[in-house]
Amino acid sequence: MEPIVIIGSGLAGYTLARELRKLDKTTPLVIITADDGRAYSKPMLSNALAQGKSADQIASALAPAVAAQLNAEVLTHSRVEQIDPAARTVRVAQRVIAYSKLVLALGADPVRPQLAGDAADQVLSVNDLLDYARFREQIANGKRVTILGGGLIGCEFANDLSGAGHHVDVVHPALYPLDRLLPEAAAQDLQRGLAGVGVVWHLGHTAVAVNRAATGYVVTLDDGKVLETDVVLSAIGLRPRTQLAQAAGLQVARGIVVNRGLATSQSDVFALGDCAEVNGHVLPYVLPLMAQARALAANLSGTPTQVVYPAMPVMVKTPACPVAVATVAGEVAGSWQVDCSDDGVCALYQDGNEILHGFALTGKQAGQRQALARQLPALMP
Ligand SMILES: Cc1cc2nc3c(=O)[nH]c(=O)nc-3n(C[C@H](O)[C@H](O)[C@H](O)COP(=O)(O)OP(=O)(O)OC[C@H]3O[C@@H](n4cnc5c(N)ncnc54)[C@H](O)[C@@H]3O)c2cc1C
Known part of the structure; x- marks a missing residue:
């Protein structure tokens, strides 16, 4: 049986592999990555300096340890150069690797x-x-x-x-x-x-x-x-990595276009994480990719599942002024109600019926983010 192949060993690729192994311990799994395959939490990169942490201290495991935990083969320093959806293969240097299902977890490039x-x-x-x-x-x-x-x-x-x-x-x-x-x-x-x-x-x-x-x-x-x-x-922005998918004839817009089952326009090819545009949403954050990974793992192991996005506030890691923000989903006619106090700013985006659709909180006000998030409509119910 050909393996499930995941391209990418970032949070999207490894989280998917972990979720998959909760449901299916035996299907052969190959993870191909252009980098060294160390597991790490990317959000730590922007708050590790003040703590004096080196790259080695941020990494939680080396590639061989991850491979053993996941019962997977992890091919490091291996850049996939081409995908052939008709032949169901990917090409890495001189090697051609066949897949039963292929997952693109390619991340995004800095602009x-x-x-x-x-x-x-x-x-x-x-x-x-x-x-x-x-x-x-x-x-x-x-x-x-x-x-x-x-x-x-x-x-x-x-x-x-x-x-x-x-x-x-x-x-x-x-x-x-x-x-x-x-x-x-x-x-x-x-x-x-x-x-x-x-x-x-x-x-x-x-x-x-x-x-x-x-x-x-x-x-x-x-x-x-x-x-x-x-x-x-x-730090002027990130652009989803779409070139490999585009060259293989997959539909691409701002990201690699996938439906709520995380399926691309080619059969048995899926995408998640920063490279993916899920039902029109490009959300380059950890919570969305975790929701995607759970849904995709279920799909890959035979249970048709659609990804659901609850409201997912983002915490900005600026201890000098903590910020929590929940963006408004889509076009909602409304206005900001802004309250400034010694505790910070509490800005609520409400429609004409005073229904909450988004918020921005600073300072001590950021502490109410979870309570407010519960009042928000789901981003993708
Ligand atoms: C500094 C920083 C701070 C952040 N802080 C937060 C935060 O506080 N909260 C939050 O929610 N989000 C945060 N984010 C965003 C979050 O970290 C990302 O959404 C997430 O890590 C993306 O994971 P990914 O696996 O999709 O992509 P990546 O981590 O970029 O992984 C992509 C993988 O694909 C591989 N790859 C790419 N092309 C190829 C190829 N052709 N062949 C083989 N392998 C390939 C790469 O080697 C890599 O392993 C932050 C991002 C940054 C940069």
């Missing part, structure tokens, strides 16, 4: 900023353990870090780096951080909280060039201002 300058290629991004190890090496050489992007990941790194004793500049094109997720009052509270731990904001601007300097680099902004720095970290 590269468009920059001029002789050091544009020195800009780092941190999207996996190996990136984190390189980043730690670089920041050991200097105290000044410039972060491009004040979204969720940029804000988390800003807090973590300042907590680890670095000087942090953040360049962000909007007039307040996390502008895609938060109403202005909540975003400004976060901005103040991070400024309070030393983060210097450059809002309403983008970086246009990075050049080498006598020590470190010089980042030039669109208004001509220059920032001297030792390391430049880009």
Whole structure:
């Protein structure tokens, strides 16, 4: 019998494999990964510096241990170059591997900023353990870090780096951080909280060039201002990895298109995690991929199951100003009711009948996220 093949050993690939093994202990399972196959929790990458954690300390298990736990073969440092859905095979270097069912858990690529300058290629991004190890090496050489992007990941790194004793500049094109997720009052509270731990904001601007300097680099902004720095970290967004699927003729939109059973447009090929667009939703977070993994494991072991999304608030890991946010599902006519107090900001998105559809909470107010989440409609019932 041909194995179930999972491409990707991130949280999506390994969580699916664990869920599958709860239901089916024996079907041959092969996990193919371009990286070293260590198991780790990616969210830790943006709050591990202040705790002084190395990449090895973040990893919870090496690939051989994971393989043994999962009764699976884990092929590390193996990049899949081609999928042939008609022949039901994948190609890795010179090897062709047949599958009975194929799962794409390919993750997302960091968006590269468009920059001029002789050091544009020195800009780092941190999207996996190996990136984190390189980043730690670089920041050991200097105290000044410039972060491009004040979204969720940029804000988390800003807090973590300042907590680890670095000087942090953040360049962000909007007039307040996390502008895609938060109403202005909540975003400004976060901005103040991070400024309070030393983060210097450059809002309403983008970086246009990075050049080498006598020590470190010089980042030039669109208004001509220059920032001297030792390391430049880009956190301007992630794009689902769709190329492999597209080349194999699978339907692709923002992500690899799958239905609520996590099936792609090709039979016996599935996708989940950051690479997948599930019934129109691209949600690059842990809770959605766990719901996907449970549903897909049931499907792979013969019980037709559709993924259900409850309301899934996201906690932004910025201890200087904790933030909890639940985005509004789809287009809902309504408005923000914003209450600011010494305990932080409580912003509730309500429709005309005062039904709650989303929220943004900062500071101590973030403590009510679970109670409020219970009042929200499910994202995908
Ligand atoms: C810094 C940071 C902090 C975060 N914090 C949070 C948080 O607090 N809460 C939250 O909910 N979410 C958070 N997220 C998002 C969350 O971590 C991701 O949604 C999740 O880890 C994605 O898992 P994944 O398995 O889909 O992708 P990945 O972890 O990217 O795994 C993709 C895998 O596919 C492999 N691969 C890709 N292409 C190939 C190929 N061609 N051949 C073989 N293998 C291939 C890669 O090697 C890798 O093993 C954070 C993300 C980042 C970057």
